[in-house]
Amino acid sequence: MKIKILLIVIIILIQCIACGGGKNLLKLGASPLTIQVTSPDPAFDGNANIYINTQFIGTTDSQTGTLKINLKKGEYIIVVAADGYKPWRKKITLLGNEYKQTALARLTLVLPEELAAETPVRLIE
Numbered sequence: 001m002k003i004k005i006l007l008i009v010i011i012i013l014i015q016c017i018a019c020g021g022g023k024n025l026l027k028l029g030a031s032p033l034t035i036q037v038t039s040p041d042p043a044f045d046g047n048a049n050i051y052i053n054t055q056f057i058g059t060t061d062s063q064t065g066t067l068k069i070n071l072k073k074g075e076y077i078i079v080v081a082a083d084g085y086k087p088w089r090k091k092i093t094l095l096g097n098e099y100k101q102t103a104l105a106r107l108t109l110v111l112p113e114e115l116a117a118e119t120p121v122r123l124i125e
Contacts, residue, residue: 026052029072030097037065037080037088039107048082048107073097080105 037048037060046065050057053076060067073096080088085107092103 026055027072027074029070031071031073031094032100033069033071033094034102035067035105036102037105037107041109048080051079052076078103082107084110086110
């Protein structure tokens with residue numbers, strides 16, 4: 001039984017090292033970040049998918065268009081995506097837990113001529 005547990009732990013460690021050692025993992029902490037999503041399109045329902053450092057974090061609240069998360073001080077890449085809208089990307093620096101920071105994402109519609117030439121969303125820069 002102990003050998004099986006040890007083998008499982010070793011396999012998990014090898015997988016972590018193989019996928020980059022967790023360098024893209026989120027660093028949860030005490031720095032409050034609010035992501036506010038808006039659009040000039042009156043049909044925008046407030047729902048958008050939020051990715052930080054390529055990881056799906058969640059969907060914004062449809063009534064407020066916001067998502068809140070606490071992270072450690074540091075640099076992050078945020079991607080906001082919603083069906084029918086151009087993705088919004090931004091590199092931000094969180095300054096520390098004494099600062100409440102807000103990322104304002106403004107989504108615009110994808111025009112029909114852009115749909116034909118659309119490329120997949122890049123989550124990293």
